[in-house]
Amino acid sequence: MSDTARSVQELQIEKNRREYGARLDELVFPTSDAAERALSCRAALLAELDGRALWGANGTKLDCRGLSPGCRACMEGAWSCLFITGECNARCFYCPAPQDAPGVPGTNNLDFPKVDDYVDYLAEFGFTGASLSGGEPLLELEKSLLFLRKIRDRLGDRVYLWMYTNGLLLTDETVRRLRDAGLDELRFDIGATGYRLDAVRRAVGVIGRVTVEIPAVPEEARRLPGVLEDLDGLGVNHLNLHQLRLTRHNFGHLVRRGYTFLHGESVTVLESELLALELVRHGLERGLALGVNYCSFVYKNRFQGAAARRRAATRVALRHEDVTEAGYLRACSLHGAGADLAREVDRLRAADPAGESWRLASDGRQVDLRAALCERPPAPGLELRIQYSEARILPSVSYRNPFVEIPLNPGRKVVIERQAAGPERVVTTDAWPQVLEVFSYAAPPDPGGENTALQAELLRFERIPSGLQEYF
Numbered sequence: 001m002s003d004t005a006r007s008v009q010e011l012q013i014e015k016n017r018r019e020y021g022a023r024l025d026e027l028v029f030p031t032s033d034a035a036e037r038a039l040s041c042r043a044a045l046l047a048e049l050d051g052r053a054l055w056g057a058n059g060t061k062l063d064c065r066g067l068s069p070g071c072r073a074c075m076e077g078a079w080s081c082l083f084i085t086g087e088c089n090a091r092c093f094y095c096p097a098p099q100d101a102p103g104v105p106g107t108n109n110l111d112f113p114k115v116d117d118y119v120d121y122l123a124e125f126g127f128t129g130a131s132l133s134g135g136e137p138l139l140e141l142e143k144s145l146l147f148l149r150k151i152r153d154r155l156g157d158r159v160y161l162w163m164y165t166n167g168l169l170l171t172d173e174t175v176r177r178l179r180d181a182g183l184d185e186l187r188f189d190i191g192a193t194g195y196r197l198d199a200v201r202r203a204v205g206v207i208g209r210v211t212v213e214i215p216a217v218p219e220e221a222r223r224l225p226g227v228l229e230d231l232d233g234l235g236v237n238h239l240n241l242h243q244l245r246l247t248r249h250n251f252g253h254l255v256r257r258g259y260t261f262l263h264g265e266s267v268t269v270l271e272s273e274l275l276a277l278e279l280v281r282h283g284l285e286r287g288l289a290l291g292v293n294y295c296s297f298v299y300k301n302r303f304q305g306a307a308a309r310r311r312a313a314t315r316v317a318l319r320h321e322d323v324t325e326a327g328y329l330r331a332c333s334l335h336g337a338g339a340d341l342a343r344e345v346d347r348l349r350a351a352d353p354a355g356e357s358w359r360l361a362s363d364g365r366q367v368d369l370r371a372a373l374c375e376r377p378p379a380p381g382l383e384l385r386i387q388y389s390e391a392r393i394l395p396s397v398s399y400r401n402p403f404v405e406i407p408l409n410p411g412r413k414v415v416i417e418r419q420a421a422g423p424e425r426v427v428t429t430d431a432w433p434q435v436l437e438v439f440s441y442a443a444p445p446d447p448g449g450e451n452t453a454l455q456a457e458l459l460r461f462e463r464i465p466s467g468l469q470e471y472f
Contacts, residue, residue: 005470007456008456009263009470009472012263012264012265013263016263016267019248020248020251020267023251026255027246027255027261027267028258028259028260028261029260029261029262029263029472030260030262030270030471030472034260035471035472038260038270038274038471039471041274042273042274042277042468042471045274045277045278045281046277048281049062049063049277049280049281049284052284053065053280053284056075057075057299057302057303058302058464058465058466058467059466059467059468060296060298060299060302060303060466060467060468061075061293061294061295061296061299062277062280062293062294063280063283063284063291063292063293063294064293065291066237066238066290066291066292066293067238067291067293068162068185068209068211068237068238068240068291069129069160069184069185069209070129070131070160070162070184070185070211071238071240071293071295072129073127073128073129073160074129074303074304074307075303076128077303077306077307077310077311078126078127078128078129078307079127079128079129079130079131079307080107080108080121080122080125080127080129080130080131081107081130081131081133082105082106082107082112082118082130082131082132082133082147083103083105083106083107083133083134083135084105084132084133084134084135084137084140084143084144084147085102085103085105085134085135085136085137085139085140085143086098086099086100086101086102086103086134086135087099087100087101087102087103087134087135087136087139088100088134088135088136088139088166089136089139089166089168089169090136090166090168090189090192090193092166092189092191092192093250093253093254093257094191094215094217094244094250094253094254095249095250096245096247096249096250097247097249098249099134099135099136103135105118105143105147108308108393109394109395110393110394110395110414111395114412115146115147115150116150116409117408117409117411117412118147118150118151119150119151119154119155120408120409120412121408121414122151122155122159123154123155124406124408125311125393127159128158128159128160129159129160129161129162130151130159130160130161131161131162131163131164131187132144132147132148132161132162132163132164133163133164134164136165136166136168136169137163137164137165138165138168138169138170138174139169141169141174141177144163144178145177145178145181148161148163148178148181148182148183149181149182151182152181152182153182160184160185161182161183161184161185162183162184162185162186162187162209162211163178163183163185163186163187164187164189164213165186165187165188165189165199166188166189166192166193167188167189167190167192167193167198167199167200168192168193168199170199170202170203171202172202175202175203175206175207176206178207179206179207179208183207184207184208184209185207185208185209185210185211186203186207186209186210186211187210187211187212187213187240188200188203188210188211188212188213189212189213189214190212190214190227191214191215191217191220195220195223195227197230197231197234200212200231200234200236201234204234204235204236205235209237209238210235210236210237210238211236211237211238211239211240212231212236212238212239212240213239213240213242214239214240214241214242215241215242215243215244215272216241216242216243216244216272216273216275216276216279216294217244217272217275218244218257218259218269218271218272218275219257221275221278224275224279225279225282228279228282228283228286228288228290228292229286229288231290232283232286232288232289232290236290237290237291238290238291238292238293239279239283239290239291239292239293240293240295241276241279241280241292241293241294241295242272242276242295242297243268243269243272243273243276243294243296243297244259244268244269244272245266245267245268245269245297246261246266246267246268246269254269259271259272262469262471262472263472264297264298264469264470265297265298265301265302265469266297266301268297268469270471273294273296273468273469276294276296277294279292279294280292280293280294296468296469297469298465298468298469302464302465303464305327306325306326306327306464307327308327308392308393309326309327309328309390309391309392310323310327311327311393312391312392312393312416313327313328313329313390313391313418315391315404315406315416316329316391316404316416316418317329318331318368319355319356319357319358319359319370320332320357320358320359320368320369320370321368321370322370322371322372324388324461324462324463325462325463325464326460326461326462326463326464327390328388328389328390328421328461328462329388329389329390329391329418330371330386330387330388330461330462331368331386331387331388331389332368332369332370332371332374332384332385332386333366333367333368333369333384333385333387334366334367334369334378334382334383334384334385335365335366335382335383335384335385336365336379336381336382336383337364337365338381339381340379340380340381340382341364341365341367341381341382343379344367344379344382345360345367348367348369348373351373352373357369357370357372357373358370358373371439374435374436374439376432377429377432377433378427378429378432380429383426384426384427384432384435385424385425385426385427386424386425386427386435386458387420387424387425388420388421388422388461389418389419389420389421390418390419390421391416391417391418392416392417392418392419393406393414393415393416394414394415394416394417395414395415396415397415397417398417400417400419401417401418401419402417402418403415403416403417403418404416421461422461425454425457425458427454431454434452434454434455435454435455435458437455438455438458438459438462439462
């Protein structure tokens, strides 16, 4: 293991220790030998799937051949999930949230008590997929139907609509009302009902697309292959499998089940990932029409987070800034004076006479420019600096950072604030080849590979890491 990879692991362990404190010692993490055995087991499963299942999202999502249009909108960073209520009528042991507070419909720290405001939000930020979730949205059926109708009436087929439900309140009439309100897809968590399929049966043939979305629960390893075949026989379109994830809410439930936990971007369950991959294999071996997809935690954490950052960053990026794959704003600047800076300005004027990708600061001692114009190392008399920033969509101004206001309609606006993501980095002439390699997407270094300390630091803000999580 490289020093960089070891440092990343140490930081993740430290983060988990801060979150859970002494309770972290209640969890069983794999020994080095156990981790190696588990990695070998995963490698064998992936070898069996090689050439048969399609990887997506930098190798974090499998099998991507039969994904729902909603999942594709998610992968494209164009999905909004509206939580209609925080209340739920089921008590799943694996649920990451309390599910006991009604709340106001909202998404990403934005509340939308008015339906029209949410529809304007979808239109303003160009979402192509929207879902209703909770809690259990059928506890607020009339409110859910109102949101569905308004979105469909205003945005038509530009937005694909789906809903998450445990199905406990679903009736034949409710299914028809959801369809008539414009719902494209209904997704069931059958783990909440002991894997009963009566609610799923009601939806198949009425709602255009029916999906089952459940965590891969290790205790159900013997039952789930049969469930897959039952779903296929019913005509269910998709099965989305998730990895069990530890939170403060479900900590007590998960720790009592004897799982092996993994450090990482969040604490997850090792056996859950292996079971999910086994189920993908089972679906392929049996030739099921059911599209079985493993939606790993690292996919959700990396790609959904990058999508939210990118959505905000593209709205506030200045002409000399780039938005990276990971969704951060990158600003490069050359600092100096005299002939060296004047020659650089002459070069930029020749390359971009309109100044669409660069600007000269008012004091004449700094040039801001996009990375594409940094094609050679800085002259000896100049200093290259790189600054990354993160943009966020907020309900109101904090007055702590630069911001722009985005009006949704005459009565509602949101704010996009930007703040520095770490310190400004000074790049020496000797280090320039390392930076150029990071900036050059033609041959990108792997964020988890053998990189210099500088590259590892930059890659955190440049790229979305590839591959499934490490086991430790």
